[in-house]
Each structure stands twice: as structure tokens, then as C-alpha cells.
Amino acid sequence: MTTATRPARSPNEPLVPFAELVAEGARAGAPAWLATFRRGSAERFTAVGLPTSKDEDWRFTPVQGLARENLGVVRRPAPVAPEALKPFLLGSERGALVVVIDGRFEASLSHLPVLPTGARIMSLAAAITEGIPEVEAHLGRYATPDVTPFAALNGAVFADGLFLHLAAGIAIELPIQVLHVSTGAVPVVAPRSLLLVGRGASVTVVESFASVGGTTGFTNGVTEIVLGRNARCEHLRVQREGAEAWHIGLTEVSQERDSHYRSFTLALGAKLSRHDLRARLGAENVETLLYGLYLGRNEQLHDNHTAIFHDQPHCNSWEVYKGVLTDRSHAVFNGKVIVQPVAQKTDAKQTNRNLLLSETARVDTKPQLEIFADDVKCTHGATVGKMDEQQRYYLKTRGIAGRVAEGVLIWAFTAEVLAEVTDPGIRETLEKLVRAELETMIG
Amino acid sequence: MSSPVEALVNREYKYGFVTDIEQVTAAIGLSEDTVRFISAKKDEPTWLLEWRLKAYRRWLEMTEPHWANIHHAPIDYQASTYYAAPKTTAPLGSLDEVDPKLLETYEKLGIPLSEQKLLAGVAVDAIFDSVSVGTTFKATLAKSGVLFCSFGEAVREHPELVQKYLGSVVPASDNFFAALNAAVFSDGSFVYVPKGVKCPMELSTYFRINAANSGQFERTLIVADEGASVSYLEGCTAPKRNENQLHAAVVELIALDDASIKYSTVQNWYAGDENGLGGIYNFVTKRGKAMHRAKISWTQVETGSAITWKYPSVLLMGDDSVGEFYSVAVVNGMQQADTGTKMIHMGRNSRSTIVSKGISAGRGQNSYRGQVKILPKAAGSRNYTQCDSMLIGNRCGAHTFPYIDVQNASSDVEHEASTSKIGEDQIFYCKQRGLNTENAISVIVNGFCKEVFRELPMEFAVEAQKLLGVSLEGSVG
Numbered sequence: 024m025t026t027a028t029r030p031a032r033s034p035n036e037p038l039v040p041f042a043e044l045v046a047e048g049a050r051a052g053a054p055a056w057l058a059t060f061r062r063g064s065a066e067r068f069t070a071v072g073l074p075t076s077k078d079e080d081w082r083f084t085p086v087q088g089l090a091r092e093n094l095g096v097v098r099r100p101a102p103v104a105p106e107a108l109k110p111f112l113l114g115s116e117r118g119a120l121v122v123v124i125d126g127r128f129e130a131s132l133s134h135l136p137v138l139p140t141g142a143r144i145m146s147l148a149a150a151i152t153e154g155i156p157e158v159e160a161h162l163g164r165y166a167t168p169d170v171t172p173f174a175a176l177n178g179a180v181f182a183d184g185l186f187l188h189l190a191a192g193i194a195i196e197l198p199i200q201v202l203h204v205s206t207g208a209v210p211v212v213a214p215r216s217l218l219l220v221g222r223g224a225s226v227t228v229v230e231s232f233a234s235v236g237g238t239t240g241f242t243n244g245v246t247e248i249v250l251g252r253n254a255r256c257e258h259l260r261v262q263r264e265g266a267e268a269w270h271i272g273l274t275e276v277s278q279e280r281d282s283h284y285r286s287f288t289l290a291l292g293a294k295l296s297r298h299d300l301r302a303r304l305g306a307e308n309v310e311t312l313l314y315g316l317y318l319g320r321n322e323q324l325h326d327n328h329t330a331i332f333h334d335q336p337h338c339n340s341w342e343v344y345k346g347v348l349t350d351r352s353h354a355v356f357n358g359k360v361i362v363q364p365v366a367q368k369t370d371a372k373q374t375n376r377n378l379l380l381s382e383t384a385r386v387d388t389k390p391q392l393e394i395f396a397d398d399v400k401c402t403h404g405a406t407v408g409k410m411d412e413q414q415r416y417y418l419k420t421r422g423i424a425g426r427v428a429e430g431v432l433i434w435a436f437t438a439e440v441l442a443e444v445t446d447p448g449i450r451e452t453l454e455k456l457v458r459a460e461l462e463t464m465i466g
Numbered sequence: 467m468s469s470p471v472e473a474l475v476n477r478e479y480k481y482g483f484v485t486d487i488e489q490v491t492a493a494i495g496l497s498e499d500t501v502r503f504i505s506a507k508k509d510e511p512t513w514l515l516e517w518r519l520k521a522y523r524r525w526l527e528m529t530e531p532h533w534a535n536i537h538h539a540p541i542d543y544q545a546s547t548y549y550a551a552p553k554t555t556a557p558l559g560s561l562d563e564v565d566p567k568l569l570e571t572y573e574k575l576g577i578p579l580s581e582q583k584l585l586a587g588v589a590v591d592a593i594f595d596s597v598s599v600g601t602t603f604k605a606t607l608a609k610s611g612v613l614f615c616s617f618g619e620a621v622r623e624h625p626e627l628v629q630k631y632l633g634s635v636v637p638a639s640d641n642f643f644a645a646l647n648a649a650v651f652s653d654g655s656f657v658y659v660p661k662g663v664k665c666p667m668e669l670s671t672y673f674r675i676n677a678a679n680s681g682q683f684e685r686t687l688i689v690a691d692e693g694a695s696v697s698y699l700e701g702c703t704a705p706k707r708n709e710n711q712l713h714a715a716v717v718e719l720i721a722l723d724d725a726s727i728k729y730s731t732v733q734n735w736y737a738g739d740e741n742g743l744g745g746i747y748n749f750v751t752k753r754g755k756a757m758h759r760a761k762i763s764w765t766q767v768e769t770g771s772a773i774t775w776k777y778p779s780v781l782l783m784g785d786d787s788v789g790e791f792y793s794v795a796v797v798n799g800m801q802q803a804d805t806g807t808k809m810i811h812m813g814r815n816s817r818s819t820i821v822s823k824g825i826s827a828g829r830g831q832n833s834y835r836g837q838v839k840i841l842p843k844a845a846g847s848r849n850y851t852q853c854d855s856m857l858i859g860n861r862c863g864a865h866t867f868p869y870i871d872v873q874n875a876s877s878d879v880e881h882e883a884s885t886s887k888i889g890e891d892q893i894f895y896c897k898q899r900g901l902n903t904e905n906a907i908s909v910i911v912n913g914f915c916k917e918v919f920r921e922l923p924m925e926f927a928v929e930a931q932k933l934l935g936v937s938l939e940g941s942v943g
Contacts, residue, residue: 079533083871364860379875383842388870394885397857401885405870408878 041176041211045069048180057151060163064178067168074172083355083387084297084326089241089269101236103204105132111202111233111263114449118197119144124204126214127183141190144199147217150186157188162217165247166275171299173271177245181215184244189224191251198227198259198446203244205264207237216246218256225255227446231263232272234292238265244272250282252306257285257445261453264292266321273299280306287444289453290317290325291460297326304331304338304366314443315344318460319352319384326355331373333366333396342373345440347433348384349464356388358403364395373403378410378436380464426465433461492549498522501649504549508618508652511625521638521648528642534804535833535865536773538710538747546712548650548683612665612696613658617685620656627658631689635718635755635781643714643749643775647683651716654684659694659725668923670699686717690725690760697728699923710738710772712747719754719762723784726761727754730922732930734770740828742800745772752776758784758813765921767930768795768803777835779808782816782844789818792918796934797830797862806836806853806867811844811877822853823915825934826862833865840877847877855885856914858907908934 049065051058073090074081103124112120121144122132128146135144143150150158168175185201205212220226234240242264250256264270270293276284290296302311317325331340346354356375377386390403410432418428437457444450492503501522505515530541607614613624620628638648655671671686690696713735721727729752738745748771754762764778780789791807809818824832838849855864866883888910896906912919912931919927 367860377872379872382845382874382876384875385873386870387872388881389868390881390883391865391867392855392883392885393863393865394855394857395860395863397860397862397887399857399885399887403866403881403883405868405881406879407870407872408880409875 041180042069044210045176045179054151054154054159056159057162061179064163064168064175067175068172068179071172071175080171080328080357083353084295084324086269086271086295086297101206101208103129103132103206103235107235108132108202108204111204111231113200113229113231113259113261113452114198114446119195119199121185121199121201122204123184123201123214125206125209126181126203126212128185138195139193141221142193142195143186143188145186146183147186147215148183155186155188157219158186158217161219161247161249162215163247165249165277165303166245166273170275170301171273173243174245174273176211177213177215177243177273180211181213181245184214184216184246185218186216187218187220187226187228189219189221189226191222191224193221193224195226198229198449201228201230203230203232203242205232205234205237205240205242205268207234207240207265210241212240212242212244214242214244216244218246218248220248220250220254220256222251223253224251227257227259229259229261229449231261232270232292233263234265234268239267240265241269242271246272246274248274248276248284250276250278250284252279253281254279255283258287259444259449260286260288260298262288262290262292262296262298263456264296266292266294268293270296272297274301276300276302276311278302278304278306278309278311281308282306283310285312285443285445286314287440288315288327289457290315290327291456294322295324295326297328299328299330301330302332302340303334304340305334307335307337309335309338311338311340312443313340313342313344314440316437316440316457317344317346317354318437318457318464319346319348319354320350320464321352322350323352324355325352328357328359330359330361331371333360333362333369333371335363336365336367336369338366339370340372343440343443344375345437346377346386347380347437347461347464348377348386349380351381351383351385353385354387356386356405357391358389359391359393360401360403362392362394362396362399362401366396367398369396369399369401371399371401375403375405376436377407378433379407380410380433429465430461433465434458437461491547494547495544496546496548496650500548504650504652507549508621510621513629514621517633517638518649521645522650524639525642525645525649528639528645530642534775534835535831535867536775536802536804538773538802541710541712541747543646549652606666610663610666611660612663613656614669615656617651617654617656617687620687624656624658627689628656628687631687631718631720633718635720635753636716636751641751644716644751647685647714647716647751651683651685654686654715655688656686657688657696657698659690659696661691662693663691664694665696668697668699670701672701682711682713682715684715686715688718688727688729689720690722690727692722693724694722695726697730697923699730699732701732701734701929710745710747713749713771715750715752717750717752717778719752721754721756721760721762723758723760725757726763728763729754729765729778731764731766731768732933733766733768733774734933737770737799737801738772740799742772745801746770747772748774748776750776752778753781754779754789755781755783756787756789756816759786760784761788761790763788763790763792763921764807765792765918766794766805767918767922767933768793768805769933771803772801774801774803774805776805777807779810780818782809782811782813782818782847785813785815787813787816789816790921791818791820791822792921793822794825794915794918794930794934795822795832795834796825796827797832798828799830800828801830803831804833804835806834808837809839809849810837811840811847811849813844815846816844817848818850820849820851820853821917822851823918824853824855824864825858825911825914826855826864827858829861831863831865833867834883835867837869837871838879838881839869839871840873840879842873845874845876847874849877849879851879851881853883854914855883856888856911857885858888
């Protein structure tokens with residue numbers, strides 16, 4: 024199961040760890056359409072291998088180290104007790120809870136309430152076995168293997184995840200939680216989720232990623248979200264994996280006319296985390312809101328890549344990502360906005376702000392606009408800097424100084440994006456989480 | 467808003483004529499022999515020939531870069547002539563000995579080369595194809611100790627200065643085009659401003675590609691010694707030809723402690739016709755080194771060339787050093803530009819400002835590509851970047867690729883960018899006040915670029931505004 028048996032690489036050959044795993048995935052028994060998809064993904068990953076610093080999209084994010092990690096051995100996972108999940112739960116207990124352990128849906132830990140007719144929340148593997156036609160129609164159509172090498176790896180090896188399908192007009196009131204737990208027992212935790220939000224339907228989905236029983240592991244998740252006409256989806260993504268974990272994720276969103284997608288991502292854990300969030304605004308009058316927050320300490324690296332494809336006219340996108348970094352942590356941000364020639368009347372605004380608390384923290388930010396239409400309003404802004412002296416002084420004149428003042432200012436900096444989480448219960452929990460993390464950072 | 471502007475788009479490139487002049491050229495193709503031929507023609511010392519050969523051998527190992535957002539047919543480096551010079555029998559003693567045909571050419575271009583223009587107080591070094599044909603005002607400059615001459619002359623008369631600084635900012639192996647330039651560069655300008663001297667006048671170089679199938683590879687080296695200051699201007703034109711011609715120049719600026727260098731460019735190489743036939747490939751490496759408290763300021767107005775690939779940069783090596791970049795880049799027709807700057811902060815409290823204005827019209831593609839890098843030791847550094855794009859019509863594109871890399875916490879970096887259409891309400895407002903569409907656009911575009919034009923020396927600013935008008939003619943319709 025390790026790559027050690029492979030013959031020495033020639034310098035030109037792409038580095039492909041997990042080769043057996045990928046080959047095994049491609050051979051796995053499955054319906055014909057899925058076998059084709061797996062094979063295509065496996066071929067793609069074998070051809071491109073792990074990206075290097077020479078790949079523009081991975082310039083500042085060194086993932087070659089994954090090939091050297093001892094990720095190859097499958098251990099028997101220790102059973103995960105329900106209590107161990109408690110710290111990672113967000114929002115109401117009455118809402119649906121889907122627990123995915125090492126990339127596999129775990130029915131005994133999940134909680135699925137009675138749903139209205141036309142709504143499905145289930146294991147993706149079960150949905151494939153049942154032959155639900157929507158799965159075949161949508162799976163792998165958005166997060167195609169050529170999007171990133173890791174999307175290809177996931178396509179080859181994924182086993183399970185969440186399948187959510189809401190027929191036209193169905194509104195799910197309580198947020199649906201999906202808790203991905205990594206126990207460090209398998210080489211690649213590769214969950215895959217497919218969310219289909221039908222015409223006029225609405226839902227809030229919270230994806231959390233956590234490590235239980237260890238701090239290491241490699242998670243490589245893919246989530247595809249498809250919004251029908253006038254559908255609404257709020258998508259929260261909370262990454263709290265162990266301090267030695269590698270976390271790679273891709274969220275691919277496809278939006279139809281009049282739909283509304285709102286995302287909030289929070290990156291706290293892992294030693295290296297990378298999230299690609301890509302939204303395709305494929306019809307008119309689409310609204311896309313992306314908010315993000317990342318807190319880095321020690322030697323952590325948080326990488327956020329977002330891409331907004333304005334393919335059609337009269338769409339709005341709004342993006343704010345903020346980061347606070349201390350110690351020797353490193354943040355990478357890349358925000359692409361691509362406006363096609365027909366996408367007139369596009370209104371796109373992107374902001375990335377970074378607050379550095381230590382001399383040795385580092386930020387690489389690259390807001391990127393590619394605009395081919397003329398009647399548009401597109402702006403981006405990026406800042407990197409330390410705490411504002413004037414703000415500090417202002418607080419001092421009011422008797423607030425030192426650590427307390429710092430705390431107030433940093434909190435205010437992060438609160439702006441946290442405030443965008445709609446559900447009050449979840450927002451409160453996330454605020455507590457961020458406060459606790461900030462206290463550790465300020466020391 | 468169509469017809470008057472459309473009429474203008476078809477206006478001829480004013481500088482597209484060819485001067486019929488007897489030329490000495492190198493054989494077509496590039497080899498070590500070409501390098502030796504050029505070096506021998508120029509009567510160069512051995513060290514310089516060795517330096518060229520080393521660069522040439524390095525170049526052979528390099529591959530053409532393809533990361534820029536530009537597209538062109540493969541360049542055949544063997545199909546070009548690497549040296550072309552007007553034929554002369556003896557070294558020129560004064561301007562009066564220059565071939566009158568050449569002087570006529572410069573007159574047509576409106577270059578202040580002759581006596582009347584000297585009164586304007588601009589010292590000019592004019593480069594025709596590969597060689598420098600005349601440097602005016604030399605004596606006046608010499609009085610204050612400023613050296614301003616052709617590169618070839620500098621090699622002969624001030625070899626110690628050339629040897630000391632040549633390649634110290636842009637090494638011969640820096641990139642593919644810089645290596646090519648180092649191997650085959652034919653001439654260029656050299657400026658040395660001694661300690662504490664403020665150069666008494668604006669210096670200027672005028673570049674002209676005349677010969678067919680030839681590339682131009684000039685090299686400019688400007689050294690401002692401690693406490694010195696100088697302002698330098700360059701302008702460029704080329705005849706209309708159906709083939710693409712390569713221009714791969716290198717500019718090195720060295721501002722020692724407390725010195726300041728201001729470098730302004732108005733680039734108007736032939737851009738090719740509306741279908742993208744012909745035009746200059748302008749692949750230029752420009753970089754300056756600013757020591758303690760020194761200041762380097764780049765201002766560029768890029769309206770010509772089929773393709774522009776150029777990133778005037780500043781290495782802010784000294785504490786409290788300052789780097790500036792002001793740019794207007796206009797693309798129309800089938801033009802492509804991938805241009806911007808690099809500000810590398812190494813010294814403490816170094817500051818940089820970037821203001822870039824991109825205007826895209828026709829089927830032009832305009833990219834801003836920039837890097838702001840603040841190294842861990844550059845504590846207390848500051849950068850402000852603003853890059854705005856204006857789109858005229860929906861067949862063009864505007865792209866921004868800013869790289870921001872900050873490695874310490876005491877520095878502040880701000881980047882802002884916007885892209886918008888030329889405002890219909892702005893045009894309406896102007897028309898209401900009696901301006902026609904064409905003039906309205908001109909007023910709006912000039913307003914958009916004002917921050918950059920303000921940085922240009924007055925004479926150039928006027929020229930740049932006119933040039934912008936010509937470049938955008940016919941772009942709205």
C-alpha cells in the first residue's frame with residue numbers, strides 16, 4: 024500500500040504517490056458510468072501527479088511533502104464514540120446530522136429527521152447503489168477531474184459522503200450538519216458530497232471537518248452544489264482538523280437563473296489547508312456571496328483559492344476574505360473573477376484583508392481580474408498590514424490599552440465576516456470558537 | 467457614438483515611413499559569429515566580447531518564456547538581422563556630419579535633434595536601428611561633469627564605469643530576452659551623473675527601427691552617483707511593415723545613496739494593422755536599484771507595439787528608498803500588452819507607489835501584472851497600488867495579475883483595482899456642454915490618465931495626451 028515498491032522515478036515523470044490506491048479505485052466495482060468516471064479520474068491523476076511550486080495555482084503551497092508522508096497504511100479505525108463528536112457540533116440538535124467517518128457515511132452516529140416528500144438526505148454510496156438517476160446526471164459534472172489534481176484523486180478513490188436532493192419548492196428550515204471526521208486510519212480520506220437544490224428550494228448546509236483520536240491525516244474532499252432556478256443555499260465550511268493534518272478541499276458551485284448562493288468558510292486547523300471554491304454563474308440574475316476567515320499560528324499554512332465565473336449578464340458577486348496570522352504562519356489567497364464578453368452589467372467586488380501579528384508571519388495574496396466585457400463594475404482590493412496605530416491610540420485615550428485593546432481590534436476585524444453567518448445559533452458557536460482561537464494567538 | 471471616431475481609427479500610423487539609407491548589416495541569423503561580428507564592428511575590448519559570448523551561450527540553454535498573457539506565432543530567431551547601421555566612413559565629429567537623410571528622418575519624427583530644438587533644452591541621443599547617430603548638447607553637460615553618450619562611446623572612453631555597472635542590475639542570464647540582448651546589443655545610451663550633481667537638463671533618447679527584418683537590441687545604463695539626480699526620457703517609433711520585428715531592450719538604473727532617477731518612456735512602436743499584421747514585439751527588461759534614501763521613478767505611456775512585455779522594476783535595497791511606477795497602457799486593434807512592475811522591498815522603511823491605468827479598445831488585450839514583495843528585513847515598508855482599467859467596446863479584455871507577498875508585520879500593503887466602462891453619463895454630460903463624442907472621450911480618457919501624465923515632463927505630457935487620442939481613434943462604435 025505504500026509507494027516504496029515503485030521503481031525510481033525518472034526526472035520527467037510526474038510524481039504519483041498513492042498509485043496502488045488510485046489503481047484500486049479505478050478497478051472498484053461500480054455502475055458503468057461511475058467506473059468510467061473513476062477511470063478517467065485515475066488516468067488524469069496519474070498523468071499530472073501532485074502539483075509542484077512550478078504550477079501557478081500551487082506556487083506558494085508546497086504539497087509535494089504528501090508523497091513523503093507515511094500515508095500508505097490502513098489501520099483498523101478505533102470506534103468513534105458519539106461524545107467525541109460533541110465539541111464539533113454546531114447549531115440545533117433537532118436538525119439533520121450526517122456523520123462521515125474517514126470518508127464513509129456512519130448511520131449509527133447520524134441523525135436524520137423525517138423530511139418532507141421530495142427531500143432526500145442520505146449516504147452518497149447508498150444513492151449510487153439505489154441507482155437514483157439524479158446522481159448519475161450530476162456527479163462529477165462540475166468538479167471534473169481536470170479542475171485540480173486533487174479533484175482527480177478524489178474522483179478515483181472517493182467512497183462516500185452526503186447526497187442531498189431537494190425537489191422544487193422544498194425549504195428545509197434547520198441547518199443540515201455534515202461532520203467529516205478523520206481518525207488517521209486511512210491513507211486518503213476522500214469524502215464526496217453532492218447537493219442538488221431544486222427550483223425555488225432552500226437550505227443551509229454546514230460542513231465541518233475534524234480530527235478525532237489523532238492529529239495527523241490527509242483529507243481530500245470534494246463537494247458539488249447545484250442550484251436550480253430561484254434556489255437558495257447557504258453553505259458553511261468549518262475546518263478544524265488536527266495540528267499535523269493535511270486538508271485539501273474543493274467546492275464547486277453551479278448556479279441557475281435567479282439563484283442565490285452564500286458561503287462562509289472558516290479555516291482554523293491543519294498544518295496545511297487548501298480550499299478551492301469555484302462558482303459558475305451560468306444564467307442571468309444570479310447572486311453569489313463568498314465570505315471567509317482564516318486564523319494561522321505556529322507554522323500553519325492556509326490557502327484559499329476562489330474563482331467566480333461570470334458567464335452571463337446581470338449577475339452580482341461579492342467576496343470578502345479576512346485573515347489573522349501570527350508566529351511563522353503563512354496565508355495564501357487567490358481570487359479570480361472572470362467576466363465573459365456576454366456578461367454585461369456584471370457587478371463584482373472582491374476584498375482580501377490580512378492582519379499580521381508577528382514579524383515572521385507571511386501573506387501571499389493575488390486578486391486576479393480577467394474581464395472581457397465592458398459594461399461592468401469590477402473592483403478588487405487587498406491589504407496586508409499590522410494593527411492600526413491610530414485605532415490603538417483611540418482605544419488608549421478611552422482607557423483601553425495593551426492586550427485588551429489588541430483583542431478588541433482583532434475581534435472587530437474578524438467580526439465583520441462572522442456577522443455574515445445567518446443562523447444565530449451557529450454564528451454564536453463560531454464566534455466563541457474564533458474568540459478562543461484568537462486568545463491562544465494573542466497569548 | 468460611431469462615425470467621427472470610426473473615421474479616425476483608419477488614420478495612418480504617422481511614423482510608418484521608411485528612410486532609404488545605405489546600411490551596413492550583419493548576415494541574417496544568429497550564431498557566435500554574429501556576436502563576434504557585432505563586437506568587432508564596434509571595436510570592443512575583449513572583456514565585453516567575452517561577456518557577450520557568455521550571455522549567448524547561456525541564452526542557448528534558455529527557453530522562451532510563455533507565462534505572459536500574450537499570444538503570438540513562434541519567433542524564428544534565425545530569420546532576423548542582429549545588426550544594422552547607417553553606412554559611414556569615419557567617426558562623426560559633430561552633428562553636421564550626420565547624413566542629412568537621417569536628420570530629415572528625425573525632423574519628420576519631430577525629434578529635437580537640430581539647433582532649434584536644442585533651444586528647448588533637451589539633450590538627445592538618437593538611436594537609428596542599431597547605432598547611436600548623434601548626441602546633442604554634450605559640451606554643456608560635460609561642464610557639470612555629466613556623461614551622456616552612446617553606449618559604444620562609453621565602452622571606449624569610460625570602460626571602468628561600464629565594466630563596474632554593466633549587468634549589475636539585470637545580469638546577462640536574467641531572462642531569455644535579457645540574455646539575447648546581452649549577446650547582441652548594438653548600442654544604447656549611457657549616463658553617469660557624478661556625486662552631488664543635479665543634471666542641468668532633461669536627457670532624452672530617441673529610438674527608431676528602420677531596416678526591414680532587423681531587431682533592435684539597445685541597452686541603456688544610467689548611474690546616478692551619491693546625491694545626484696537626473697531625469698531621462700525615451701521615445702520610440704518604427705516604420706510600417708507586414709513582418710513582426712523584435713525589440714528586446716535592457717535598461718539598468720543605479721541610484722546610489724541619496725540619488726534620484728526619473729525615467730520616462732513614451733512608447734509608440736508600430737502596432738501592426740487592424741488585423742494584427744506586422745508590428746513590433748516589444749520585450750523589454752527594465753530594472754533599477756535604489757540604495758539608501760535613493761529614489762527611482764518609472765513613468766511609461768505605452769501606446770504602440772503589437773505586443774508589449776515589460777515590467778519596469780525597482781529593487782529597493784537601501785533603507786528609506788523610494789520606488790514609483792506610473793503607467794498608462796493603451797491597446798487597440800489587435801494589440802496585446804502584458805505590463806506592470808515589480809517592487810522588491812529589501813531596505814527598512816522603503817516605500818513604493820504603483821499607479822497603473824489600462825485602456826482596452828478594439829480587440830486589444832491588456833494585462834497588468836505586478837509584484838510587491840516585502841522581505842522579512844524590510845521592516846516598516848509601505849506600498850500603495852492602484853490599478854484601474856477602462857474598457858471601450860466588448861471585444862477587448864482587461865486583466866490584472868497582482869502578486870502581493872508580505873513577509874513581515876510592520877509593513878503595510880494596499881492594493882486596489884477597478885475595471886469599468888467609459889461612462890455613458892460622463893459622455894452625455896460632456897455632449898450636453900457642446901463637446902462631440904470624440905472630444906468627450908478624449909476628455910474622459912485624459913482625466914482617467916491624469917495621475918500618470920502629471921508625472922511626465924511637460925513636453926512629453928502634451929505629446930502623450932495627443933498620442934492617446936490617436937491610439938483610441940475609432941475605438942468607440
